[in-house]
Amino acid sequence: MTTVDAPSALLDRALALHPQVALRPEPFGALAYHYDTRRLVFLKHPDVVRVVRALGSHETVAAALVACDISSDRFPAFERALMSLIESEMLCDRAG
Amino acid sequence: MTALVEQLKGGLEAPICLTWELTYACNLECVHCLSSSGRRDPRELTTDEAKAVLDELHDLQVFYINIGGGEPMIRRDFFELVEYSIARGIGVKFSTNGAFIDAEKARRLAAMDYLDIQISLDGTDADTNDAVRGDGSYATALRAMDHLRDAGFGPFKISVVVTRHNVDQLDEFKALADAYGAQLRITRLRPSGRGADTWHDLHPTNAQQRQIYDWLLAHGEHVLTGDSFFHLNALGDQNLPGLNLCGAGRVVCLIDPVGDVYACPFVIHDEFKAGSVRETGGFSRIWKQSDLFLGLREPQSAGACASCGSYDACQGGCMAAKFFTGLPLDGPDPECVGGEGELALSGQTAGSAPRPMMDHSKPPRVTPVALVRK
Numbered sequence: 001m002t003t004v005d006a007p008s009a010l011l012d013r014a015l016a017l018h019p020q021v022a023l024r025p026e027p028f029g030a031l032a033y034h035y036d037t038r039r040l041v042f043l044k045h046p047d048v049v050r051v052v053r054a055l056g057s058h059e060t061v062a063a064a065l066v067a068c069d070i071s072s073d074r075f076p077a078f079e080r081a082l083m084s085l086i087e088s089e090m091l092c093d094r095a096g
Numbered sequence: 097m098t099a100l101v102e103q104l105k106g107g108l109e110a111p112i113c114l115t116w117e118l119t120y121a122c123n124l125e126c127v128h129c130l131s132s133s134g135r136r137d138p139r140e141l142t143t144d145e146a147k148a149v150l151d152e153l154h155d156l157q158v159f160y161i162n163i164g165g166g167e168p169m170i171r172r173d174f175f176e177l178v179e180y181s182i183a184r185g186i187g188v189k190f191s192t193n194g195a196f197i198d199a200e201k202a203r204r205l206a207a208m209d210y211l212d213i214q215i216s217l218d219g220t221d222a223d224t225n226d227a228v229r230g231d232g233s234y235a236t237a238l239r240a241m242d243h244l245r246d247a248g249f250g251p252f253k254i255s256v257v258v259t260r261h262n263v264d265q266l267d268e269f270k271a272l273a274d275a276y277g278a279q280l281r282i283t284r285l286r287p288s289g290r291g292a293d294t295w296h297d298l299h300p301t302n303a304q305q306r307q308i309y310d311w312l313l314a315h316g317e318h319v320l321t322g323d324s325f326f327h328l329n330a331l332g333d334q335n336l337p338g339l340n341l342c343g344a345g346r347v348v349c350l351i352d353p354v355g356d357v358y359a360c361p362f363v364i365h366d367e368f369k370a371g372s373v374r375e376t377g378g379f380s381r382i383w384k385q386s387d388l389f390l391g392l393r394e395p396q397s398a399g400a401c402a403s404c405g406s407y408d409a410c411q412g413g414c415m416a417a418k419f420f421t422g423l424p425l426d427g428p429d430p431e432c433v434g435g436e437g438e439l440a441l442s443g444q445t446a447g448s449a450p451r452p453m454m455d456h457s458k459p460p461r462v463t464p465v466a467l468v469r470k
Contacts, residue, residue, distance in 0.1 A: 022185070024110065024157040028103040031112070033159035035187060035210055040112065040159070042100055 010079050011065075014094040016056035021090050023049065032090050041090055048081050055091065101339065107346050107393040110156035110383065113322075115361040116351045118146070118174070119166040120456035123195050126218075126229045128257060128298060130288040130362055131352070133166040134458040140353040143173040145374070149351065150181050152379050160187030160210070164361070166353065166456075169196035175204070182210050191216060191255060193233060194240025202243035206250070214255040214281060215240055220268040224261055228298070245276050253320065255281045258308060259298040266311050270319070281320035282308075284327075287420040287430070288362040292452050295421070305331070305433055312336050327413035327429045330406035342415050345370070345392035349383065352454065357382045359392060362416035365453050399426025406434060413437075422449030 017023070020035040029043040032052075043049050050068045058064040065078060085091045121136035122129070141149070153161065161181065168174055168190055178188050187210035194215050197205070205211060215237050219225030222234035244252050254273045256262065262269075266282070273280040287295035300308060309328040312321065316337045323338035339347070344360040351357055355373040358364055370386035373379045383389060401407045413429020421430040421437075422444055428436035 022157065022159060024159070026109055027106065028100070031108070031159075035159075038160075038187070038212070044100060044103075 010083060011062040011075070012060050014059060015061055015064075015082070015086070015091045016094045017052060018090055018092045023053070025049070032085075034088075034090060037089055039088055039090075041085065041088055045081075048078070051078060051082075052085070052091070056094065101341050104339065104341060104343070104347055105393065105395070107389070110153075110158050111349050112159070112347045113162065113343065114153070114158055114349055114351070115162045115164055116149075117164045117166060117353050117361070118168040118177070119171050119353045120454070121170045122165055122167040122193075123170070124167065124193050124230045124233055125458060126216075126233075126290070127294045128228060128259075128285060128289070128291040130286055130291055131164075131166065131364055132289040132452060132455040132457050135456045136166075136170075137354055137454075137456060141355050141373070143176060145355065146173070146177050147180055149355075149373050149379060150177070150184055150186060152373075153181075153186055154184040156380060156383070158186055160189060163188055163190035165191075167193055167195065169201075178208070178211065182208060188212070189214065192240070193229070194237045197240040197243050199243050199246065202240075202247035202249060206244070206247040212253065213244065213249065214253040215244075216255050216257075217269075218257055218259065219262050220265045220272055224265065227261065228257075228259065241276055241278070251277055251279050253279045253281045255283065257285050258282050258300060259285055260300050260304060261298070263300050263304045263307055266308075266315075270315060279318075279320060281322070282312075283322045284324040284414070284417075286362040286414065286416050287449075288416055289364065289452050289455075290457065292420050292449070299431060302431075302433065302435065302438070305431060309336070309433075324414075327410045327431060328433060330410040330433045335409065340409075341411055342413075344368075344415055345389040349389070351379070357386075359388060360416060362414070363419060365419070365450060367419070367450070397426045399424065401426070401428055401436075404428075404434065404436070420449055420452060 189212040225234040
């Protein structure tokens with residue numbers, strides 16, 4: 001059986017936008033395009049876009065969420081959104 | 097209906113799917129060519145003009161463009177433009193009949209990143225394909241596919257327009273693509289360009305539409321469709337993968353070889369022309385401010401379809417298909433799976449449908465007449 005990242009583990013990870021991904025602002029949030037996989041993903045909330053942009057400059061996901069003024073009761077929803085972006089390779093773990 | 101589809105109907109900051117036909121010149125003369133291509137237009141964009149458009153698309157953060165024609169590889173600056181686009185961060189997908197892909201070109205193409213190739217093929221045998229695309233075109237396409245495979249291009253695409261004559265070959269197309277390590281792409285036949293004259297004989301029958309829907313439900317995850325079959329969603333509870341909406345002027349548009357911008361690749365007609373990239377403000381102004389595109393982003397009336405329970409599933413179908421078959425835009429698609437389109441077409445006066453514009457077909461071959469002295 002494969003282990004699935006527990007939500008709490010995700011909060012401790014250091015993530016970044018994949019280097020081959022571009023974000024384009026849109027009225028509903030943003031479009032993310034992965035130049036390698038040619039995959040297009042809709043980020044459907046401006047707060048998700050802010051958090052995704054902030055990930056690369058914070059030690060952990062939790063720190064990025066706090067820096068973006070996301071209240072802790074919304075963390076689970078953001079963890080789900082970020083997990084799905086990891087699965088589609090839009091986000092990746094940051095080395096070091 | 098998802099909130100996202102509602103958002104997309106209001107338009108995007110820039111297109112997702114921008115088709116750019118580089119030239120009207122073509123070595124083939126397919127009977128369903130949606131741009132009636134054949135001869136080059138003397139007004140086609142110059143290399144510098146094309147690069148200026150690419151600069152603009154870069155500023156708009158357009159992620160990739162779909163290059164077509166005509167046969168785009170006929171342009172002498174084809175590689176120059178593709179390389180310029182990619183260097184500007186705009187990926188390229190281009191459609192070709194393969195005539196100009198030899199071993200050397202295949203290696204050159206294989207060495208490029210962010211490049212996808214679609215080889216057009218409309219039959220898994222020469223008879224079926226060549227009846228639509230012209231004599232020898234099947235062999236030409238397969239030779240190009242061999243070159244791409246031998247050059248290690250990777251998963252190129254085989255692009256099929258589904259007709260009543262090749263619909264039974266969908267499994268064979270899939271097997272052919274698999275054999276080449278390629279990806280299959282199937283799209284809907286439109287009555288556009290020369291297709292206006294051949295659509296009635298080529299478009300899938302109602303029974304075949306069910307066949308396409310069932311086949312896509314079974315294989316759709318691994319087959320590309322350009323999201324062109326959404327009118328089939330009215331056939332069942334399950335929607336086909338992809339965006340269920342007409343993207344014209346909302347997420348899609350066309351730049352034609354002379355720089356005119358149309359709402360989608362299937363409506364080359366003044367009524368759907370939003371402007372020219374040569375005008376002040378260029379492409380950006382057209383995308384963001386043209387009356388045509390702003391109008392297409394307004395809520396559209398379901399018209400005669402409003403009382404039909406399937407409207408949410410099929411969205412009234414394809415604007416271009418209605419327009420070039422002479423049906424009202426706020427009514428059923430000519431291929432409405434409920435049969436409403438067929439009914440509407442049957443009551444139509446012959447010759448009342450608008451004619452496609454920008455015909456670049458080659459002149460009919462003149463048969464030499466023997467001069468006989470009387």
